Amino acid sequence: MDMPHHDPMRGIFLKIASVVIFLCMSTLIKAAGKDMAAGQITFLRSAFAMVPIIVFLAFKGQLVDAFRTRDVMGHLKRGFVGILAMGFGFYGLVHLPLPEAIAIGYAMPLIAVVIAAVFLKEKVGIYRWSAVLVGLTGVFIITWPRLTLFREGGVGSAEAMGALAVLLSATLGAVAMVLVRKLVKTERTHTIVLYFSLSASVFSLATLPFGWNALGWEALGLLAMAGFCGGVAQLLLTASYRYADVSTIAPFEYTSIVLGLAVGYFLFGDIPTSAMLIGTAIVVSAGIFIILREHRLGLQRRAARKHVTPQG
Helix, strand or coil: CCCCCCCHHHHHHHHHHHHHHHHHHHHHHHHHCCCCCHHHHHHHHHHHHHHHHHHHHHHHCCHHHHCCCCCHHHHHHHHHHHHHHHHHHHHHHHHCCHHHHHHHHCHHHHHHHHHHHHHCCCCCCHHHHHHHHHHHHHHHHHHHHHHHHHHCCHHHHHHHHHHHHHHHHHHHHHHHHHHHHHHCCCCCHHHHHHHHHHHHHHHHHCCHHHCCCCCCHHHHHHHHHHHHHHHHHHHHHHHHHHHCCHHHHHHHHHHHHHHHHHHHHHHHCCCCCHHHHHHHHHHHHHHHHHHHHHHHHHHHHHHHHHHCCCCC
């Protein structure tokens, strides 16, 4: 396995590249239309994502090693939760304007703080709790106009369900993040990436009896390209953490909202509402605050360890 190298600019470049390609994936899925079951989208996305991942691991001579694992059940749990998160996310993606789906998804790191505090007993101070509450308020501002459409039915109801689906996807994604934190203690990165795509493909294939639709060549091609993009983006994202600290590159995740606004407007005619813009600004600000706070706490912990001298 390659050793980490400290090259922040390369890490930032790889992170931004992953954000752009993940956005391409989302755009292709949305362009494929609303006539597909979420499980069907999840299967095709996961299956085709394995192509670049397997090719890359084979090129690096790590493919056989990637299949070796000490925690099969851990991978299965992460895969099951992950495909649920993807399925709900894809449902919301095709029923909501692209920028709104992206913005609501930003709730995931905020919810992860709550889950880590409750289930992993991680210590969370007043500053991060405050940021979480502020950020979730931003999510509420974004979703509320959609949720009130429950009263109107029709398309409005579908959009409301889409908003709830993305929020549920963010919650499940936060659970998956916690499961990954446990996996990284014993598992290699390429093993985690490979087993996720593999398990997600198998689990989502089980939804076949629940109403998959016959796809034309155009829709199938779009979803195949989306899956391929997802695999490439995952590899780039993984590589970015090899060259820079999480706190350095994580804020660049929020470039996706700017790109999403442009793609949504020019390709799908999505015009952002004031509630969406205000709520997104609040969520992004809270997320960046948590990232910077984590970075500062990490520096303090490292400094404290340096001052501890062995006794005896």
